[in-house]
Structures are given as structure tokens and as C-alpha cells.
Amino acid sequence: MFMVLGGLSMLIALIELSVLSILSRLSILTVHILIAFSGLSMLISAHGVMVLSILIDLSSLSVLIVLSGLIITNIAAAC
Structure with a gap:
């Protein structure tokens, strides 16, 4: 059950x-x-494009951090 929910959350x-x-x-x-x-x-x-690129990179980084947290949670749930 946890693996199905973990897979759905990763998707x-x-x-x-x-x-x-x-x-x-x-x-x-x-x-x-x-x-x-x-x-x-x-x-x-x-300079405006550089600032916007930095902000977009930071938002992408936050999504990657959330995604890695989900993966770690799924690995912990599988154990």
C-alpha cells in the first residue's frame, strides 16, 4: 500500500x-x-534576465529538493 502511494506521489x-x-x-x-x-x-x-534566471533556478531547486525528499521517504517506507 505504501509503495503504491509512494509511486503516485513521485508521479x-x-x-x-x-x-x-x-x-x-x-x-x-x-x-x-x-x-x-x-x-x-x-x-x-x-541584468534583468540574469536575475530572472536565478529566481527560476532557485524555484527549480526547491522542487528538486521536494522530489528528493519524496524519494527518501519512499525508500524508508520500503524498508
């Missing part, structure tokens, strides 16, 4: 991770479009 976590990846790519694309139409200088736009 849900993987789906959430893929949705987050798609959303982060869409947000980067949106920022590139906004920068192209806003006419900001290249230096300011490069």
Missing part, C-alpha cells in the same frame, strides 16, 4: 516538475518579448 511530483519547467520557459520567453519591445539598454536587460 505527481514529476508532473509538477515538468509543469514548472514549462512555466519557467514561458516566463523567460515573455521577458525576452518585453525586453525587445521596451527598448531598454542591453546592459539593463541582461
Whole structure:
């Protein structure tokens, strides 16, 4: 029973991770479009994209931490 629930929770976590990846790519694309139409200088736009990339990397890292926690929980439940 625990293994089935663990497998389902891992599947849900993987789906959430893929949705987050798609959303982060869409947000980067949106920022590139906004920068192209806003006419900001290249230096300011490069810093804005860097900050956004760092924030997206941090959110992806938090999802990976949650996913690794689920895997550790499933291994502990299997033992």
C-alpha cells in the first residue's frame, strides 16, 4: 500500500516538475518579448534576465529538493 502511494506521489511530483519547467520557459520567453519591445539598454536587460534566471533556478531547486525528499521517504517506507 505504501509503495503504491509512494509511486503516485513521485508521479505527481514529476508532473509538477515538468509543469514548472514549462512555466519557467514561458516566463523567460515573455521577458525576452518585453525586453525587445521596451527598448531598454542591453546592459539593463541582461541584468534583468540574469536575475530572472536565478529566481527560476532557485524555484527549480526547491522542487528538486521536494522530489528528493519524496524519494527518501519512499525508500524508508520500503524498508
